[in-house]
Amino acid sequence: MKRDGAKVTDGDSAKKAKSDEISATLGEILEINDMPTMSQGKWKNKTRCLIFGSRGLDYRTRHFMQDLRNIMPHTKADVKLEKKNDRAIIKEIAEMKNCSKVLYFEGRKKKDLYITMADIDEGPTIRFNVEGLNTMGELKFSGNCLKGSRPLLVFDEHFDEEPHYALIKEMFTQIFGTPRYHPKSQPFVDHVLNFSILDDRIWIRNYQIILEGTNKVKDEKFEPETVEIGPRLVLNLQRIQEGPFSGPAIYLNPDYVSPNERRRAQGYGQNGKSYMNKIIEREAKEEHKNNLPEVPKHVTDEIFVNN
Template identity: 40%
Template structure:
């Protein structure tokens, strides 16, 4: 038998690598050849860090049990207008609703809440609260008109970010300033660090559109906050293209809903706590209905008094006997 060859002899020698590498071929674009330095500079400029959505503010919208159908439709209209909100099941309207709502808000990962509370199937109260530390505001909602009732011609895109406009009266008193900051984003009027975002949709939210095509208008009249929603209508014809900054051709068309908020109290906590502000001009609906009943009861009392006065007048002033009363009797 022949001898086996050594393992080292079977391995072939690898070719030595050349020190000088071949020059890289420049990349070609639609406009010609590019140098390596230009390509590197472009790649460095294009490698920006991706934009990350950091504003995680969410609003939970819910209502109480036995709510009226009209107020429920108003709540659903607000849900459609706020893309950063979450809708939850109905909550029992009791004294312990604050703890229940705070727990639900924490489970849903929200930071603020809009709670529509209906009493006696006819009175609607709106709680606007920052959870779980507060503050919170309680409103009485009047003059409610839903989108279905109004049948207006405005129609904006669902999920677009609204522009928030406020009348100059919001800078008049401290409590109006606080309410304005609760509606927008940030406030340090009464508290050190408080972040509110209820009606203002966060920028770059995954459910919102990156442009504005409607306006939320908050105006103060007779110590009430009036809410309106308008669509920004811009002409789209080629002959009527609007120049940037030309607001003369831009019009506002009301979409709805519309309602009026009467502030009752501002609390330091969430759905309760120390009272920061109390409206001295607030009259509860129960007192208004009681006054109306008294006025109706007063009408009947006036009729009874008029009858007694007539009888007393007849007794005090008797009529003279008529000489022709027995003329036809035989």
Template identity: 45%
Template structure:
């Protein structure tokens, strides 16, 4: 067995090892770094910058169809600063319930998908709790799973927002739909584009990936737009504005679309047209009977010739 080291030898070895190892980092606290004496250094405190804590609550009503639910999940993937919650019962008092839910989830905005009769989808965009809020009718819905497009971009990256020149004509078209800068779940670069365009009084939404064709280590020059192409990713949908309210999910009406026709009226008109076709058939039959009664046929003298 080896000999035991003396106590003095072990102390000298520990001191030599401490000199080789770097100095221990001081303990960090909320007020800065602490010295060995326990005093905090105020000059080491980093200046706190602006941190955007904007969050969006995304929820829907019960008995929503699978197609509209997939559209909502596609939007959740596009918005890294959102929070998804359970389904909410659609009642007359949904505004107060949603405002409380937004406050409990520490959010500042809300996207509420309201499905009625299993056919009609309404989208509420609200700034809680003071407003304003916008109500849309969603048409021409195509989810990512239906389109099967070749485009693909990273999840959580910040999009570039592009609006058509029509948005500057009227004040009610000026909408905000983006991801806050320096959010903890968002990437610090752009690789896709959100396109908003107005046609026939509707807002059409498209999502494109920014694709750059380069080979190996070759990089695209900054601002070289000729080498960049756009590949559609999805989803697609169309927003028909109905009303803009001054409060959150209600309040005074700031704007009302005069050209809006509800889906119930469209379906009732279609039923009336079908009912009109049946009524025309009944009228034609009655006219034919009246014509036969007014113009009876003459008796044929040879009708009973071959009867025995």
């Protein structure tokens, strides 16, 4: 027990300084833990998208579906659907998976691919013919993005010129846009999904956002650049239905030509070309025959004329 007025030793001073240092460190840790983070927001938009396909899809389509699931954290998968089943069953499958949106891939004749996207609650249903498809593995671009990051959706100005394109734009926004504060999403944006219209086709591209500058966070004069990541997709609109996989058609593309009709026209063109070649060969043969020199008749040619 220390007497009043006793001097404090050096050991007591060291213990007090160490205690103050620990208290300051704990205070800094508590202050850091109390800082607000992006993950503490409330997840309000419960939109989920079901991505699956029918039987008979090739490996490129299956890899493309997996690429979409990698860049869309709010998606779910399901087993392949039999082609003989009614499409109305797709709505029941989506409801069982708690999904409000559907991307359904359907293969025909092992060469044609169709994508149907629909809103399960009230519709509509939009059907596309896929005219171009490339996976990330095929392209091998240098761009890259973090899995689960939210995309920045960029639309061409032509989407606002026609009513059916405006409807497609809204569907793309709800399907490809990752909901804010989604548990599987990252709290930042590092890639861009570009939707453009050219030659009455919808072209979809995925780009990485690269920030150039000394200070990528505080520098206000940085110039962002984009590097393509993949995958790629080219869609040709076929029709739009009012309800989810049912209902009357509210829009039919007047310029749409089915793959069967294109192949048939190409076959007719080849047949017509071969027919014209035969006519040209026949005319050339007759012309060659007419241009042959006349051979004088032999005496024996008239022996059996009267008989």
